[in-house]
Amino acid sequence: MPKWFVPAAVVCGVMFAFSPLVIASADYESTMGLVQKIFYYHMPSAWMFLLSGIVCGIASVRFLTTGDPRHDRTAWAAAEMAVIFGVVTLVTGPLWARRAWGTFWVWDARTTSSLVQWMVAWAYLILRRYGGPGSDKLAAGLALFGVANVGFIYVSVNYWRTIHPATTVVPKLPFSMGFPLWYCVAAFTLLFVILLQMRVRLEEQRATLDTLYLSLDEQR
Amino acid sequence: MMRLAWLILRKDLTVEVRSGEIAYTTLFFAVTCVLVFAFALVREGRAPEDGAAGILWIAVVFAGNLALGRAFERERQAETLRALLMAPAPRTAVYLGKLLGVIALLVGAEIVLVPLIALLFQARLLAHLWWMIAILAAGTTGFAAVGTLFAAMLVRARSRDVLLPVLLYPITVPVIIAGVRGTAALLQPELEVGVVRFWLALLITFDVVFVTLSLWTFESVMTD
DSSP: OOTTHHHHHHHHHHHHHHHHHHHHHSOOOTTTGGGGGGHHHHHHHHHHHHHHHHHHHHHHHHHHHHOOHHHHHHHHHHHHHHHHHHHHHHHHHHHHHHHHTSSSOOOOHHHHHHHHHHHHHHHHHHHHHHSOTTHHHHHHHHHHHHHHHHHHHHHHHHHHOOOSOOGGGGGGSOHHHHHHHHHHHHHHHHHHHHHHHHHHHHHHHHHHHHHHHHHHHHHO | OHHHHHHHHHHHHHHHHHHOHHHHHHHHHHHHHHHHHHHHHOBTTBOOTTHHHHHHHHHHHHHHHHHHHHHHHHHHHTTOHHHHHHSSSOHHHHHHHHHHHHHHHHHHHHHHHHHHHHHHTTOOTTTTHHHHHHHHHHHHHHHHHHHHHHHHHHTTSTTHHHHHHHHHHHHTHHHHHHHHHHHHHHHSSSOOHHHHHHHHHHHHHHHHHHHHHHHHHHHHHSOO
């Protein structure tokens, strides 16, 4: 493990432990009440969800072009992150939407493209798990298509109607709401980096173990 | 390269014309699908509004899944896949030939499906025939482009029959959305050309992007 890992993990844990206090100190939104506070976890996790998808896509393209297994391990780890942060996003989102829009789910551009991106991440993991040998390249191809896909879904559903708050809201937030938001974004980003690092390291050790076994077999 | 793709297409079509295996099974399955929907949705001779658009595309996508699964399975069973890949032809030609074969099969199924759905669901699918053909052609190409690549990739994978739809459907969601919306726009009493044109443009963009990506990926994933 790199030197920064343990301090980073401690800082991340402390940040999450204090996050309820920070969120509680934020201004009370009068129309939605307490439910609005979900937003402080929803948006950072949605950003990490998107970031995981991007990391997975870029790592997959680099794996396809270079054939370096390190990129493949990063892509795999990022796909798992996408599933985890996707769950957080897709659970917190409807809870908020029930109060804000009066319904749990709306087929608007963001919700639809997030759902499909989440399904592509699942498909990626299913392929890795059950695809057998050679599934690493297939999965990289899938990730490449998945990244290209999200843009299309976004455009197509946006053409119908979008009621999702745009990201242009974020810079306009007052300090009392902006600070908890950026605090949570920082905590979630740290969590993302730590989990990704842990997962990549696990795969690295697995690969090392495999090569050791193989060399042992050859010596016999 | 187009000549080589044409040769592969002709080989596949010759095998298909002689056995009829994929064409008959696919078509029968698609028609059964449509009938199931007709039993489920048509009440007292009245079909739900816009239902025909969705059912048409579901039938095409299900039939496509079947056709794609078999297209490479035959090469694997006859152990001709290696021969095909060892042939002095660029991999992209192999891909294009296979893609054209799948499109030809699906077009054949659509020629039967469109009048059948128009009849069973009292939908005006044939009212704007040229628009309908354009949307079907663009949608089928996009679906088959991704499908051919994935079917080829999965040919040596374990549990490929299960994995093909698992991978294919999430990726082809845009084709299904655009195809269904475009077809639904054609079913309106007043044709809004702007709406149809938007969905058609989206489908064509999808085709261009995904065929290019497939041609690029096919080379690197089809290595022994």
